[in-house]
Amino acid sequence: MSFPPDATLADAGEFGLISELVALFPQGDHVLIGPGDDAAVLRVKSGHVVVSTDLMVEGRHFRRDWASAADVGHRAAAQNLSDINAMGGRASSLTVGLAAPADLPVQWALDFARGFAEECALVGASVVGGDVTRADQVVIAVTVLGSCTQAPVVRSGARAGDVLAICGRQGWAAGGLSVLGRGFRSPRVLVEAYRRPEPPYDAGRVAAEAGATSMIDISDGLLAEAGHLADDSGVAIDVQASAFEVPEPLQAVGAALGADPMQFILGGGDDHALLATFTGRAAVPDGWTVIGAVTEGSGVTVDGAAYEGPTGWTHF
Amino acid sequence: MSFPPDATLADAGEFGLISELVALFPQGDHVLIGPGDDAAVLRVKSGHVVVSTDLMVEGRHFRRDWASAADVGHRAAAQNLSDINAMGGRASSLTVGLAAPADLPVQWALDFARGFAEECALVGASVVGGDVTRADQVVIAVTVLGSCTQAPVVRSGARAGDVLAICGRQGWAAGGLSVLGRGFRSPRVLVEAYRRPEPPYDAGRVAAEAGATSMIDISDGLLAEAGHLADDSGVAIDVQASAFEVPEPLQAVGAALGADPMQFILGGGDDHALLATFTGRAAVPDGWTVIGAVTEGSGVTVDGAAYEGPTGWTHF
Incomplete structure (x- = not known):
């Protein structure tokens, strides 16, 4: 037909x-x-x-x-x-x-x-x-x-002393969405990242085989998802902002919109990067970047302090 | 909370x-x-x-x-x-x-x-x-x-010579819906049948074990679903209206609305009765009622003739 x-x-x-x-x-x-x-x-x-x-x-x-x-x-x-x-x-x-x-x-x-x-x-x-x-x-x-092919990695396995690592683009889709929301269509690479995210489809299995202690995908914002790991594991997580290289297109959007480009990285979702914890830097597989640390306590901080920007997306 | x-x-x-x-x-x-x-x-x-x-x-x-x-x-x-x-x-x-x-x-x-x-x-x-x-x-x-627990029963296995059988209430939910649509709340048993269908949850397994050659659940109307069996199996199906006892509440609604109560049975869905074919009457398990026959050809008839009433529900 x-x-x-x-x-x-x-x-x-x-x-x-x-x-x-x-x-x-x-x-x-x-x-x-x-x-x-x-x-x-x-x-x-x-x-x-x-x-x-x-x-x-x-x-x-x-x-x-x-x-x-x-x-x-x-x-x-x-x-x-x-x-x-x-x-x-x-x-x-x-x-x-x-x-x-x-x-x-x-x-x-x-x-x-x-x-x-x-x-x-x-x-x-x-x-x-x-x-x-x-x-x-x-x-x-x-x-x-x-x-x-191995034990599933849940959200609740992070332990004090673990490192927090990420795999995949982060903040690009949020940058693209922000641009679209203001009626623009560029930087095109960000708009495309929003329209067609590129999740690191093999990274989950690789992390599991490397012994990831906990894992989550970033759909609703990095800090929000880190918060789920922290809550479900009964630990605190500190994210180190300096661990991120802010990609040039995000810098450009930040400058154009008068916004801190880190807010796209820390608060943005939709790229479907993976966030996982490992027992130490030595356990972190290729393709993953260490961006923080797991300690005793609760909640999520950025560079040791509460984060003031938007931390994620809520469905109601 | x-x-x-x-x-x-x-x-x-x-x-x-x-x-x-x-x-x-x-x-x-x-x-x-x-x-x-x-x-x-x-x-x-x-x-x-x-x-x-x-x-x-x-x-x-x-x-x-x-x-x-x-x-x-x-x-x-x-x-x-x-x-x-x-x-x-x-x-x-x-x-x-x-x-x-x-x-x-x-x-x-x-x-x-x-x-x-x-x-x-x-x-x-x-x-x-x-x-x-x-x-x-x-x-x-x-x-x-x-x-x-045995081979799944698909829609495409009906063969000429099979009998068509049904298990479960049929037409009750359609009667209830019709009553509600006119602003009434009774007969209560029909309204309840619409609100809470009672699919015969064990009947599918029983039919499969008895060697059902094809099976479908009636969600969109008996004749419409029989049509799916006929089309997918490449056969014709004739439904015998006299095989149905029209339950008293459906007779009452028919009389009150000036409608043929058989239209609820032949055109109604939502009860989630099961329709299946078997190689002969002897193969039909307890709880199932023979309501028709499978022959060579295509399409669905009622008592050998095209049915003029509503035959089912369309989603667009």
Whole structure:
């Protein structure tokens, strides 16, 4: 089936849309029964499954005028794949629910699905099921399944004496979002970082194999996520601002907006960098940068003091 | 933490809400890591996992003035548990995403979660993860995981010569919905059937063990779902209207509304009865009723002729 360029979801109908969408999702060998039945059936060799779910709401987590449908697809997949990464695992299968207004262009849904599938292909994961229905605004619900080759790394294992390390770009997406929010489209590299985050998909497994004591992905802000590690582990975490090199585009945005570029790094999310603790500098794998220390106590400080800037994102 | 009776989600905040919700979800022995980390980790002994996902949108799939929050929770769980049932499997774990306006009462979210957990407890399944975020209307995204003790039963296995059989109430929820749509609250048994469907949770496994050749759950209407079996199997299905006893409350509603009560049975969904095919009457297990026949050809007929009434529900 193909639709005219201006066709809407209402024109396509549920089953026309589903059949077009399903065709965009190649199925891995582990998929015993793929999309189209009451449920999918997946082979699981590891004896366990790692599962996470996330919602993305139009106007809150994305805007259709700030990112293309393909970008939104990439981002929706990335933020879920990243949750498996943060356990030290690898994603294998995803389901995706799309609630959308009847006048949403079919092309938007197809481009979204194409971007989603492309991001999943980066880790070899398959989209095995989904649901589409009508709603007043676009809501995207993703669930991701995966597995670990070693013990999953939880948030609660940090101990006093550990070092805190990061892997992946941090602050770029927040810089891009800030630029978009002011009606600009450059620096392009930051805007692109917001539209299509590049989570370090292998870093979680590498960290787990290196003995990471705790790990989390930075979706809601570095200090906020460090706070989760601290709270769940019953420790204090100090982040050393001097450990970060502020990349040139963030310096430029800071200068243009009259803002401290460190606020993007410390408060920004959406890059899906990983934050982990290790027993010492010697245990930190290549590709990771030490940015702080774990001590006895509670809470998160920056250079030993409370941080006054924005520390993260809240969902209500 | 506890909230004043009129507290909203905005008052509770994301983390206050999550901590209250998580406390409502007991974790089974198969849950190695439950809610609260980047992902949950579940033990899988069967070598496979059956997975399905569904969206429910306020104003489309439920109305807050037609059903209590607990009812909506029961129904959201039931329709997903039913998808695993329809493969011949049993659900073990669910994730639930709740997108909602900031002014939604916390109590609604808690009652929803309580109803959801109660329905899951009927099959011994655990709520292992979720997400909450703000949206203009309530959208509920559920993913369910389970497993089968025998080969999953798909939609495509019906063959000419098979019989079509049903297990579970059918038409009751549609009758209840029709009553509510006209501003009435009785017959109460139908309204309750709509608010809290009672899927026959063991019937899928029983049918699979009895050698069901195809199976589907009736969420969008009996004839529509029979159509999926026919299309996917490449066969024709004839439904015999005389095989149904029209229950008294449906007769009463038909008389009151001037409608043929068979339209609730043939066109109604939401009861989550199961529809399956078997190689002959002798193969049909207890609790199932033969309601039709599979022949060569395509499409669905009623008593050998095209059906003129409403045949199901479309999502766009």
